[in-house]
Amino acid sequence: MKKIYLETFGCQMNVLDSELVETQLRALGYSFTPALDDADVVLYNTCSVRQRSEQKVWSRLGILKIRKAEDPALVVGVIGCMAERDGAGLMKRMPHVDLMCGPSELDQLPALLENHLKTGKQQHALAGNNSRRTKTLDHAREDPDDGLEALDLARSFSPYEQRFQAYVRIVRGCNKFCTYCVVPYTRGAEVSRSPQVILEEARKLTDAGCLEITLLGQTVNHYAYAHDTQASTSTGPAKQRTTFAELLGLLHEGLPHLPRLRFLTNFPADFGDDILQVMRDSPRICRYLHIPAQSGSDRILQMMNRGYTRDSYLELVGRARRIVPHIQLVGDFIVGFPTETDADYALSRSLAEQVRYKNAFIFKYSPRPGTVGIKRYVDDVPEEIKRFRNNDLLRLQNHISHELNRELLGQVVEVLCDGPSGWGGTNAPSDKDSLIAGSAHQSPVELGATLAAGLSRAGSGMRLDRHGQPYVAPQVTAQRPPDWVQLSGRTTFDQIVVFDGPPALTGRILPVRIREALGMTIFADLAEASDACRTGG
Numbered sequence: 001m002k003k004i005y006l007e008t009f010g011c012q013m014n015v016l017d018s019e020l021v022e023t024q025l026r027a028l029g030y031s032f033t034p035a036l037d038d039a040d041v042v043l044y045n046t047c048s049v050r051q052r053s054e055q056k057v058w059s060r061l062g063i064l065k066i067r068k069a070e071d072p073a074l075v076v077g078v079i080g081c082m083a084e085r086d087g088a089g090l091m092k093r094m095p096h097v098d099l100m101c102g103p104s105e106l107d108q109l110p111a112l113l114e115n116h117l118k119t120g121k122q123q124h125a126l127a128g129n130n131s132r133r134t135k136t137l138d139h140a141r142e143d144p145d146d147g148l149e150a151l152d153l154a155r156s157f158s159p160y161e162q163r164f165q166a167y168v169r170i171v172r173g174c175n176k177f178c179t180y181c182v183v184p185y186t187r188g189a190e191v192s193r194s195p196q197v198i199l200e201e202a203r204k205l206t207d208a209g210c211l212e213i214t215l216l217g218q219t220v221n222h223y224a225y226a227h228d229t230q231a232s233t234s235t236g237p238a239k240q241r242t243t244f245a246e247l248l249g250l251l252h253e254g255l256p257h258l259p260r261l262r263f264l265t266n267f268p269a270d271f272g273d274d275i276l277q278v279m280r281d282s283p284r285i286c287r288y289l290h291i292p293a294q295s296g297s298d299r300i301l302q303m304m305n306r307g308y309t310r311d312s313y314l315e316l317v318g319r320a321r322r323i324v325p326h327i328q329l330v331g332d333f334i335v336g337f338p339t340e341t342d343a344d345y346a347l348s349r350s351l352a353e354q355v356r357y358k359n360a361f362i363f364k365y366s367p368r369p370g371t372v373g374i375k376r377y378v379d380d381v382p383e384e385i386k387r388f389r390n391n392d393l394l395r396l397q398n399h400i401s402h403e404l405n406r407e408l409l410g411q412v413v414e415v416l417c418d419g420p421s422g423w424g425g426t427n428a429p430s431d432k433d434s435l436i437a438g439s440a441h442q443s444p445v446e447l448g449a450t451l452a453a454g455l456s457r458a459g460s461g462m463r464l465d466r467h468g469q470p471y472v473a474p475q476v477t478a479q480r481p482p483d484w485v486q487l488s489g490r491t492t493f494d495q496i497v498v499f500d501g502p503p504a505l506t507g508r509i510l511p512v513r514i515r516e517a518l519g520m521t522i523f524a525d526l527a528e529a530s531d532a533c534r535t536g537g
C-alpha cells in the first residue's frame with residue numbers, strides 16, 4: 001500500500017485536521033512515513049494566515065516539481081487553507097499538484113486520492129464560495145453523520161498510542177471578519193459541534209490515557225449550540241442552547257479523571273463572567289486564557305474591525321484577574337497594520353506593559369488576498385519599521401515573561417512530562433535558547449517571529465540567552481543517576497519546564513521545584529509529591 005508523507009503548517013486546528021486525515025487514511029490501509037524521500041504520496045496541510053506561511057509551501061512544491069519530473073508516479077497534494085484560498089492559482093503555477101482539498105472538505109480526501117490513483121487526473125474538493133460552504137456546514141450541524149462531522153468522529157482512540165495531550169474541536173470556522181484575516185474565507189462560517197459529541201470524543205481520549213485536552217475554535221467563547229428539543233409541555237417545542245460556560249462545566253463534570261482541560265482561542269468581546277466563574281470553580285480547568293488584543297490603539301482596532309476598545313479589553317483583563325485568581329494571560333499583537341503610527345504602536349507597547357502577559361505572539365502585518373484589509377487599506381508601514389516594532393515588542397514581552405517566570409523560583413509546581421527534552425543531554429539551555437522567541441509552545445498559528453536581535457547577535461560567537469543577554473549556565477545540582485535524561489514538561493499555565501529524571505516519567509503529572517528561570521526556559525528538580533502546592537487550575 002502507498003506510503004504518505006504529511007507535513008503540517010500553521011495552527012492547532014491544522015494539527016488536529018492532519019491527525020484526523022491520518023486516522024482516516026490509515027483506516028483505508030495507507031501507511032505514513034516521516035521521510036519525504038520514502039513517500040509515494042506527499043501531502044502539505046497548509047496555512048494562509050501570513051504570506052510567509054504560504055511561501056514555505058511554494059518553495060517545497062517547487063522542489064517537488066523536479067522530483068516529480070523524474071518520478072511521475074509521485075502524488076502531490078495540497079490540503080487546508082492555501083488550497084481553499086488559491087486553488088486556481090496553485091493549479092496554474094504548480095500543475096504538478098495532483099490533489100487539492102480545502103479544510104471544509106477534508107472528509108473527501110480519501111476519495112480524491114483513490115480517484116487520482118485510478119485515473120491519473122487532477123482532483124480537487126474546494127468549498128469555493130461562502131454560500132456553498134455555509135450550506136455544507138449548516139448540514140453538518142443538523143446531521144451528525146455529515147462528512148465533516150464524520151471526519152472528527154472517525155478519530156481513533158488507542159490506549160497504545162501513548163498520547164497525553166489532544167485537541168478536540170468545538171467550533172469550526174469564524175464569523176468575525178477581522179479586516180486582516182483570511183480565516184473566515186478559508187474555514188467558512190462559525191458552527192458549534194454538539195456538546196454530546198464533544199463529550200463523547202473527550203471521554204474516549206481520556207479512556208485511552210489522555211491527560212490534557214485542549215478545546216479548539218477560532219473564537220471558543222462564541223460557542224453556542226442550539227438543541228431542537230420537543231418539550232412535552234403545553235408551551236410547545238422549546239429551543240435550548242448550550243453556551244461555552246455550560247460546555248466547560250459539562251466537560252469538567254463529565255470527565256472526572258481528566259487532570260487538565262484547556263481551550264483556545266478567545267475573542268475579547270462577548271466574554272461573560274459565566275465563563276470566568278466556571279474556570280474559578282473547576283479545579284481541573286487550567287487558569288490560562290489566550291486572548292489576543294492585536295493592538296492597543298482604538299483607531300487601529302476599529303480599522304481591524306475587532307469590535308472592542310482598549311478600555312473594554314482592559315476591563316475584561318481586570319475582570320478575569322478578579323474572578324479567577326492566579327490566571328495567566330497570553331496575547332497576540334499585529335504590528336505595522338496600515339497607517340499605524342509611532343503613537344499607535346506606543347499604545348500596543350503600553351498595553352503589553354499594563355497587561356503583563358505570560359507570553360505573547362507578535363506578528364508583522366501581512367496583507368492577505370481576498371480580505372477587506374487588502375482592498376481597503378494600503379500596506380504603507382515600511383518593512384524596517386514593522387521589523388523594528390516586532391523586535392521591540394518581543395524584547396519587552398520576553399523581559400516581562402522572564403520576570404513572571406522568576407516569580408516561580410523555589411516553588412513546587414505540577415508538570416505534565418512530555419518526554420525527553422529537545423535541549424540535548426544536560427540540564428542547561430542549548431543555543432536554541434537564543435533563537436526562539438516567545439515560548440517553546442507553538443503559537444496559535446506558528447511562532448510569530450524569531451527574535452531577530454538575538455539571532456544576529458548570536459552570530460557574533462558569544463553565547464546569548466533569548467534576551468540577547470550573555471548566557472549564564474545554570475547550576476547543576478546533585479549527580480544524576482546514569483539512566484536519567486533531561487525531560488521537559490508543561491505547567492498548567494503552559495510554561496515549559498526542563499528537569500532531569502528517568503524516561504519512564506513521560507506522560508505523568510509530577511511535582512518539580514523551580515530552580516532557575518533563564519530567558520524563557522524554566523529549570524527544575526523533581527520534588528516529593530508532598531511538596532506539591534496548587535498554583536492554579
Ligand code: 5AD
Pocket residue numbers: 049050180181182292294332333334363364365366367368444445
Ligand atoms: N498578518 C499578520 N498577522 C496576522 N494574524 C492573522 N492574520 C494576520 C495577518 N494578515 C495573526 C493574528 C492572529 C494570529 C493567529 O495570527 O495575531 O491572532
Ligand code: SF4
Pocket residue numbers: 174175176177178181182183184218219267
Ligand atoms: Fe481571524 Fe480570529 Fe478575527 Fe476570526 S476572530 S477573523 S480567526 S483574527
